[in-house]
Amino acid sequence: MMDTGQSEPKWRRRAEDRPDEVLDASLKLFAQNGFAATKVEDIATEAGISKGAVYRYFSSKEEIFESLVKRAIAPIAERTEDLARTSHEDSAVLLKAVLTVAATKLSDPDTLALPRIVLQEASRFPELAQTYRRQVIDRAIGALELIIEKGIARGDFRPVNARLAVRNVIGPLLAHFLLGQTFGIDREASASPHSFIESHYDILMRGLMKPETGEPQ
Amino acid sequence: MMDTGQSEPKWRRRAEDRPDEVLDASLKLFAQNGFAATKVEDIATEAGISKGAVYRYFSSKEEIFESLVKRAIAPIAERTEDLARTSHEDSAVLLKAVLTVAATKLSDPDTLALPRIVLQEASRFPELAQTYRRQVIDRAIGALELIIEKGIARGDFRPVNARLAVRNVIGPLLAHFLLGQTFGIDREASASPHSFIESHYDILMRGLMKPETGEPQ
Amino acid sequence: MMDTGQSEPKWRRRAEDRPDEVLDASLKLFAQNGFAATKVEDIATEAGISKGAVYRYFSSKEEIFESLVKRAIAPIAERTEDLARTSHEDSAVLLKAVLTVAATKLSDPDTLALPRIVLQEASRFPELAQTYRRQVIDRAIGALELIIEKGIARGDFRPVNARLAVRNVIGPLLAHFLLGQTFGIDREASASPHSFIESHYDILMRGLMKPETGEPQ
């Protein structure tokens, strides 16, 4: 919140930063190679510490993964409620804002990394997957559902099944960014985050809005 | 200890079926536990043969995975062109048919399994991922793109960017089935494949069609 | 002894020839890759039969090796005594004849192969090595020892320790052919079997003969 302008020197390694550095390193390597194929020694090297030191902060490789997920969840869990509260505005405007933010974040590979890993490892860490689901997915879905329901109540949207309609909001983002990153699809200009969001928003809004409402935006 | 006299044959000689049995077993276990966490011995046991026998048909665990993907790709690659050719019909009708077929297939965990695994292991098998992408994803996207473009040319659809619009067709399916299976979301009745497809189709078609076209379906 | 001139057609595979064909194949492969690195399947393929068939003639890979050694030993064991009996001639002439025969044989890689393998595998097949030693090495040494002793008795040679002098007869052959084949030493013309034997004989005879005997040969 308060950026004093004096950038924290990267080289100052402080003990309390270590766990986070380990998690950063892990995130990078897990995203690159998957959980099983990532060696603790590699994590240590990437974090600039020794293998043994890793075990000072985390009791096992699995715990690193759990902490990684929990670290990512924490801020999301806190901020999510804002989404619902802020919805005093026009539903269409709100939805566009949400989509834009989401697209911006998901177009960053580092942000996409964790959801991807969780998806990958869900079967091996069922409880963690459930935690992620409840803390992140359910909240996001819940928030979007609420936005849609409010839009329906306000008369902005047609009376659709809000819970199912959420798939039409989230899905195209998934298809674009997840497949895009995983398979390297459509790296051309036409697929820039911006133009994609324009297209998605255009189609989605027409699909949700009442016919007489006229053009979206 | 107790020999009843009825000799149980240690194994059957059934070379022709074995490779497929191994692949079936592998698909099941890979889907369940991922590639790395699946032991060759488990595959063998699941296939009802010995560890060593697996290596008569596949030279390594990786080759099993590759064969699995190729086996799944083959029929898809053949049938895909049909999709484009059949499109003499009304674009809306065609699109609904496609969505219904896709939903039916994807709601079967066994069908969804392979795409899931490919997604999971893409970073560890980059070439295989690219093969899958070209043979399956690109074709599917291409076919859908063609349907949309024909719809635009016929005046059924608004002039949208067909390539990007494809995300709005595929994405909700992904969100529904992939996340649904992975995280166990929404197992309630409201989320039946049928009702989801109705919802998806309704929103999607309104988003694509010209306003004056009237109600979809 | 009786060569009728009608060469046995190679392509006529008869059951009674099989064991020898297996041994031929084994000799070739053992010489090439060693005992451990040679697979029974490779032997079978080389012999033009199936893996199972090999086990009809030999009960194990070790037995193949044993048979190989015994097959090679048999004729040697029979012929060796001749060497001692023939020694009515001049010791120098006899020794030269022996050296020439030995050099001719050892310059053929196929002949050298078995001694090489026996040397290689001696520690893994101690009994076989002892059999080989007694049947081949001891006899050869014994025969040469006898030749030398007779030479001394006749006054052709100086009174040397015959048993130790045998090393001076055999050793250079070993050095030339064994090292030559194993390490590919001296493939030039100067190292032809013939010129080597001339050199060896020249040096050896001068070493053994009485000074006053004059030039050898």
Added chain:
Amino acid sequence: MMDTGQSEPKWRRRAEDRPDEVLDASLKLFAQNGFAATKVEDIATEAGISKGAVYRYFSSKEEIFESLVKRAIAPIAERTEDLARTSHEDSAVLLKAVLTVAATKLSDPDTLALPRIVLQEASRFPELAQTYRRQVIDRAIGALELIIEKGIARGDFRPVNARLAVRNVIGPLLAHFLLGQTFGIDREASASPHSFIESHYDILMRGLMKPETGEPQ
């Protein structure tokens, strides 16, 4: 079951010595059983460490073998040149010195072990065999050749083909020590290194020297 209280350290930390200890253990076992028949676990046990520890120092069993050869080669490659330089002396004296040193070394099973293994495994490690040949065999042969040529130039020796004559120097050593060790030949007193060298030298020198030179030594 019975904890006496005196904690036995599971291992010592001794990284610097370990590689050599592993090589020593490997040499012993390779010499005894051959490369293929020696298990990494056996090497580890012989070296007093665990299987895994071996892999801290060598990335594979093959690398152990390579290191073994290189370790043995290094000092030889350095010292060999001395042999040629020292040859200010009488050729006969020099040759006897060389033979005596060689015999002393080769009569030690531990010294003979490596050449034996290299000979055994030459076909499986062709590059290593060539390295050994160039670094050890070619140098030794070259040095001996030089001694002989100098002897000829000085008028000590007859004009023989030096390159081929080298076989008469080396060969008897090979026959005596290599066969002796491999097949357990002549363990009697008559075959002591000393008496063998006397015999070999006696026969060899007479073979090389000019008739009028008189008795060797």
Added chain:
DNA sequence: GATGAATGAGGCTTCATTCAT
């Protein structure tokens, strides 16, 4: 606290041998 040497269970793979066909 930090380090990295050491451990050892566990996985992949090979291949001699067996035996149903």
Added chain:
DNA sequence: AATGAATGAAGCCTCATTCAT
């Protein structure tokens, strides 16, 4: 008798985790 599919013991190697220094 021949075949080659199947077995399974055994070996190489990996790597998460421990712990002496």
